[in-house]
């Protein structure tokens with residue numbers, strides 16, 4: 001497990017997705033977008049809006065499962081994307097690169113883009129917005145919720 005956390009807010013995620021969209025403008029137009037569920041769904045929706053792309057497919061890869069002993073498995077095939085030619089594949093991040101490798105094998109002609117990349121996974125993506133250290137766990141907005149924290153003065157009064 002990672003030792004530090006990087007919290008990404010909705011605003012930051014939206015900004016980063018728009019930055020990615022600007023780069024992608026010169027790489028398209030795309031026949032469609034393949035979102036890697038579930039983390040790629042929201043980035044894919046933002047990119048689809050910016051790039052005016054209405055054909056959205058999805059692929060679902062399960063990378064950890066006790067019965068299959070960790071062998072990655074495609075549990076939903078992106079049938080409409082063929083071999084990926086003319087398609088953009090979108091995920092939220094690449095970490096070990098295992099998910100990206102499986103998706104690339106299935107869609108060898110697609111362009112692969114994600115928002116964040118850790119060093120090990122970086123070679124598996126064609127484009128990313130920001131690099132994150134390998135030992136950092138990215139907390140996406142859908143992973144978190146705002147919490148109450150006591151004021152400093154109150155903590156001091158309590159001797160905490």
Ligand SMILES: O=P(O)(O)OC[C@H]1O[C@H](OP(=O)(O)OP(=O)(O)O)[C@H](O)[C@@H]1O
Pocket residue numbers: 036037038039040061062063091092093094095096097098099100121
């Ligand atoms: O490079 P990797 O080591 O494969 O890790 C990256 C993948 O892990 C996360 O998905 P996860 O499988 O946790 O599922 P989710 O998208 O449904 O949350 C993330 O959304 C990427 O798809």
Ligand SMILES: Nc1nc2[nH]cnc2c(=O)[nH]1
Pocket residue numbers: 093095096136137138139140143
């Ligand atoms: N939320 C989240 N999921 C991951 N899956 C693989 N690496 C990560 C990460 O850093 N954050």
Ligand SMILES: [Mg+2]
Pocket residue numbers: 036037038039040091092099
């Ligand atoms: Mg995922």
